[in-house]
Structure formats: C-alpha cells, structure tokens
Amino acid sequence: MSYDLREARGKAAIVGAIDAVSSTGVLEGSTRALEVAMIRGALEDAGLTIGDVDGIFACTGGMMMHSMELAEYLGITQPCWTDTTQTGGSSFEVLVEHAAAAITLGHCEVAVIVYAMNPRGARKSGGGGGMGGMGAAMAMMGGESPQMEWEMPYGLRMPMGGYAMSADRHMSQYGTTSEQLAQIAVSTREWATMNPNARYQDPLTIQEVLDSPLQCGPLHKLDCCLVTDGAGALVMTSAERARDLKKPAAYVLGTGTSHTHSMPSAMPDLTVTAGAVSGPKAFRMAGVTPNDVDVLEMYDSFTITVLLALEDLGFVKKGEGGPFVAEGVLGPKGSRPAQTNGGGLSYTHPGMYGMFLLVEAVRQLRGECGPRQIENAEIAVAHGCGGVLSSTSTVVLGTESTL
Amino acid sequence: MEPKASSASQPFWEATKEQKFLLPWCKDCEKPFWYPRVMCPHCLGESIEWKEASGQGSVYASAVHWKPGMPPAGDLKPPFVVSLIDLEEGVRMLSNVIGCEATDVHEGMSVKITWEKLSDGRFLPQFEPAS
Numbered sequence: 089m090s091y092d093l094r095e096a097r098g099k100a101a102i103v104g105a106i107d108a109v110s111s112t113g114v115l116e117g118s119t120r121a122l123e124v125a126m127i128r129g130a131l132e133d134a135g136l137t138i139g140d141v142d143g144i145f146a147c148t149g150g151m152m153m154h155s156m157e158l159a160e161y162l163g164i165t166q167p168c169w170t171d172t173t174q175t176g177g178s179s180f181e182v183l184v185e186h187a188a189a190a191i192t193l194g195h196c197e198v199a200v201i202v203y204a205m206n207p208r209g210a211r212k213s214g215g216g217g218g219m220g221g222m223g224a225a226m227a228m229m230g231g232e233s234p235q236m237e238w239e240m241p242y243g244l245r246m247p248m249g250g251y252a253m254s255a256d257r258h259m260s261q262y263g264t265t266s267e268q269l270a271q272i273a274v275s276t277r278e279w280a281t282m283n284p285n286a287r288y289q290d291p292l293t294i295q296e297v298l299d300s301p302l303q304c305g306p307l308h309k310l311d312c313c314l315v316t317d318g319a320g321a322l323v324m325t326s327a328e329r330a331r332d333l334k335k336p337a338a339y340v341l342g343t344g345t346s347h348t349h350s351m352p353s354a355m356p357d358l359t360v361t362a363g364a365v366s367g368p369k370a371f372r373m374a375g376v377t378p379n380d381v382d383v384l385e386m387y388d389s390f391t392i393t394v395l396l397a398l399e400d401l402g403f404v405k406k407g408e409g410g411p412f413v414a415e416g417v418l419g420p421k422g423s424r425p426a427q428t429n430g431g432g433l434s435y436t437h438p439g440m441y442g443m444f445l446l447v448e449a450v451r452q453l454r455g456e457c458g459p460r461q462i463e464n465a466e467i468a469v470a471h472g473c474g475g476v477l478s479s480t481s482t483v484v485l486g487t488e489s490t491l
Numbered sequence: 492m493e494p495k496a497s498s499a500s501q502p503f504w505e506a507t508k509e510q511k512f513l514l515p516w517c518k519d520c521e522k523p524f525w526y527p528r529v530m531c532p533h534c535l536g537e538s539i540e541w542k543e544a545s546g547q548g549s550v551y552a553s554a555v556h557w558k559p560g561m562p563p564a565g566d567l568k569p570p571f572v573v574s575l576i577d578l579e580e581g582v583r584m585l586s587n588v589i590g591c592e593a594t595d596v597h598e599g600m601s602v603k604i605t606w607e608k609l610s611d612g613r614f615l616p617q618f619e620p621a622s
C-alpha cells in the first residue's frame with residue numbers, strides 16, 4: 089500500500105530563516121565563514137543550538153562531499169541525515185522537501201540547510217569563484233560531456249543562451265513580446281524599492297529594459313538576474329517541536345520536484361518546464377489551489393523564467409503569461425504579488441537563488457516584511473528553478489492557521 | 492571550442508570527414524535519437540545503426556548572440572545565431588544558422604546542412620537557408 093503524501097501535510101516546519109546580502113553586492117569573508125554565520129543566525133532565530141542539529145543539508149561550499157565537509161567543520165560528528173543533492177538553483181527547495189520527509193518519517197529532528205556563495209568577493213580577491221568546486225569536479229570527471237560535444241562548439245552562451253531560445257520560442261508560439269517580459273523586471277524592481285538590502289533600489293521603466301543592450305536576443309541585459317554575493321540558512325523541525333519555539337513556524341504543506349533535461353538542447357518543449365509537474369504535485373499535497381496562494385516567490389534568473397513558472401504552476405493558462413504580466417499584476421499594487429524582496433533581478437543572485445525564495449516566504453508568513461509586507465499572508469509558495477530551465481521544485485508553506 | 496568525440500559518437504565524427512551526416516537509429520524500437528549515446532533513450536536498446544540523414548530541417552527556436560560567452564568552433568562574429576533545428580527525421584539538434592543575417596533567422600524557416608572544417612579533418616555540421 090502506498091503512502092498518501094497528504095498525510096505528511098504540515099508535519100514539518102521551517103523555524104529559523106536568515107539571509108545575508110549587501111546593497112553593494114559584495115560580502116566579506118570566505119564562503120565557509122559565511123555559512124557558519126548563517127547557521128548560527130538561523131539557529132538563534134529558531135531558539136535552538138548547534139547541539140540540537142541532527143540533519144545536515146548543503147550542496148555547495150566544499151569540494152565534492154559538501155555536507156560531510158561542512159559537518160566536520162562545524163563539529164557535528166554523528167548526524168542522522170546527510171544530504172548534498174544538487175539541482176542548481178532549485179536545490180534548496182529540494183533540500184526542504186528532503187528535510188520535511190526525513191523529519192516526518194523520524195530520521196532526524198532538527199535540520200540545517202545552508203548556502204553561501206561569493207562570486208563578487210572571490211572575483212575581487214582573485215580566488216575561487218562562485219561555482220562551489222564545480223571546476224574541480226569537472227576536471228576530476230575528465231571524460232565525456234554531451235554539452236562540451238554538442239552545444240559548446242556552437243558558441244551557446246551558458247546559461248543565458250538556453251533561456252533566450254525559450255523566450256524566442258514563447259514569442260513565436262504565443263505572441264509574447266519583449267515589452268511584456270520587461271514588465272516582469274519592472275514589477276520586481278517596484279518591490280526592490282521597498283527593500284533597503286536590495287542591490288538595485290531605483291525605479292525602472294519598460295523602456296530602460298528595452299534600451300539595455302541585447303545579450304542573447306531576445307533577452308536584454310535587464311531581463312537577466314544580478315551577480316552578487318549572498319548567503320542564507322534555514323532550520324527545520326517537526327510540527328510538534330515547532331510550536332514551542334521562539335517565532336511562528338512556517339509549516340511545510342506540500343512539496344514537489346521534477347526535471348525535464350540537463351542541457352537546454354535536450355529540453356522537450358522550450359515553453360513548458362518541470363514546474364508543470366512539481367507545482368501541481370505540491371498543491372495537491374497541500375490541498376490548495378493557486379487561488380489560495382497569498383505570497384508567490386518564483387525563481388527569476390531571467391524574466392522568461394517567471395513567465396513560464398506562472399503558466400506551469402497554473403496561475404495563468406499556458407501561452408497567456410505575456411498579457412497577464414503586462415498588467416503589472418506581479419507588483420506591490422497588483423493582484424498577484426510576486427518576488428516581494430526584489431528577486432534575483434533586483435535583490436540578490438549569487439548563482440543558486442532558491443534559498444532566498446524560502447527565506448522571504450517565511451518572513452512574509454511571519455509578518456516581518458515592513459513596507460513590503462503582504463497583509464494577512466497565510467499561504468506562501470517558493471518555486472525554485474535550476475540548471476537551464478531544467479529542474480524545478482515547489483514548496484507550499486503555511487501559517488499555523490492553515491493546518 | 493572544437494567538439495571532443497565521445498566513444499558513442501565516433502562513427503558520427505568519422506563520417507563528417509566525408510561530409511556525411513549520420514544519425515543513430517535504434518534497431519529495437521526503430522526510432523532515431525539525438526545526441527549519440529551508448530544506448531537508445533527511448534527503450535535502452537543497445538543495437539544502434541547509423542543512417543545517413545537528409546540534412547533538411549526547420550528552425551524551432553533561436554538565440555541571437557550579441558554578447559557571446561565562449562567562442563564557437565566556427566568562424567563566427569557576433570551577432571551570430573544559435574538555433575535548435577528540427578530535422579526531417581524527427582530529432583532536434585543544436586547548431587548555428589549561417590549564410591544570412593542572424594536576426595533574419597526565424598521559427599519555421601527551412602534550412603539545410605552545411606559544413607565547417609575543423610582542425611583535425613572532421614567537419615562541424617551547421618545549417619544555412621534552404622532556398
């Protein structure tokens with residue numbers, strides 16, 4: 089007999105959430121030092137200590153065996169759950185899903201999920217870079233890579249070229265326009281004007297997006313996310329334990345993950361992402377529909393990423409995302425507020441942005457967001473996207489009132 | 492960057508030396524697939540047969556590279572176009588469309604194969620307008 093996922097609804101919760109970004113885009117310190125600071129901060133936010141932690145979740149920061157290297161560094165010698173699943177930008181939604189499952193089944197009780205990357209700081213000091221040992225891993229693999237054989241020789245710019253082809257196809261298939269995509273960047277910037285930590289806080293116009301240089305047509309520079317340093321951590325535990333902790337918990341109501349391909353030329357349909365699988369699965373488990381969602385945090389590596397997510401998650405019909413966003417619905421005055429911290433387009437983007445979707449979703453559910461707070465927020469969605477529109481993972485969170 | 496042949500794609504690259512365009516077909520399920528693998532991605536079959544393709548196709552989607560990343564193997568200056576081509580045989584492959592303005596390449600456009608010489612005697616398949 090198979091287990092009904094709906095029984096796992098609300099059994100685990102995010103109880104600590106913190107991030108670190110800078111309006112200059114640069115954070116000082118090594119990635120490991122940033123990770124330690126984030127873990128300390130998230131535990132303090134939750135009212136727990138490092139001694140409580142028995143589940144460790146990290147997929148960057150080391151060379152290869154990230155969670156082992158991190159646990160050793162932290163002095164955690166006998167975790168009950170270890171996880172280094174790496175699906176690019178959606179990794180942290182995947183790790184929340186795994187942690188929720190592990191906690192629900194009793195494998196571990198207190199999970200820490202962490203991320204830090206400093207592509208700007210590392211660039212400045214000439215060290216490392218932001219890919220978390222990926223270069224070393226590729227060198228170790230040595231042998232064969234389909235991407236090196238079938239994509240790189242044609243000069244496909246990674247990852248932007250893949251997103252550009254997707255935008256191009258959406259335009260030819262559905263009549264989507266550059267102006268409509270630009271509106272996504274404009275609406276997201278409206279949120280960033282209310283976030284003192286955002287990298288870019290000045291208002292933006294559609295014309296400014298269209299006037300910014302074409303990088304990979306049809307995408308302009310301002311259709312693309314930032315490159316900044318950034319770090320964050322989450323602490324998760326069981327629903328029972330969550331009730332006694334310091335701050336209101338964000339309960340995991342539903343999760344879903346899938347992927348369609350790794351390299352963009354292998355994407356079956358450039359206008360449909362794995363969100364069409366992960367989204368409905370997460371909503372079904374949570375027992376909610378898109379209409380019930382108060383806070384929507386979608387991965388915005390590029391404007392097209394948001395458009396496809398809106399359609400695949402069911403907030404608008406496939407192909408109708410362009411006219412939908414053109415009304416400015418995603419902004420602070422819109423009917424479908426999204427990317428409320430200013431997103432990867434204006435807040436921060438160190439390479440794997442999914443952590444920040446979750447941190448903002450938790451803050452909104454706790455009512456901690458000041459001028460950008462969505463009133464009476466009870467249900468939030470964090471929707472990560474990794475690779476080149478390759479992997480998606482959807483997490484539905486709710487306040488105690490939704491249980 | 493010039494492509495490094497994998498063990499599965501050796502026959503493909505050998506044939507390009509005579510500007511022959513081969514596709515891998517599965518003998519078990521009788522379907523073509525792309526890119527070359529050690530097995531068929533439809534059924535995991537291991538009996539693979541190489542058949543010459545027509546070299547005809549149409550453009551599925553494109554990205555006009557105004558600001559490229561790594562330089563392509565061919566002699567292309569920005570803006571050049573990277574496109575996904577739907578081949579007549581029913582598979583889709585990534586390539587460049589050359590022989591016209593990058594910005595004139597559009598969805599549904601008919602293209603045919605053309606060859607770019609690599610440094611080791613192999614040729615890289617590219618596409619150009621069919622008319």
Ligand SMILES: [Zn+2]
Binds near residue numbers: 518521522532533534
């Ligand atoms: Zn087969």
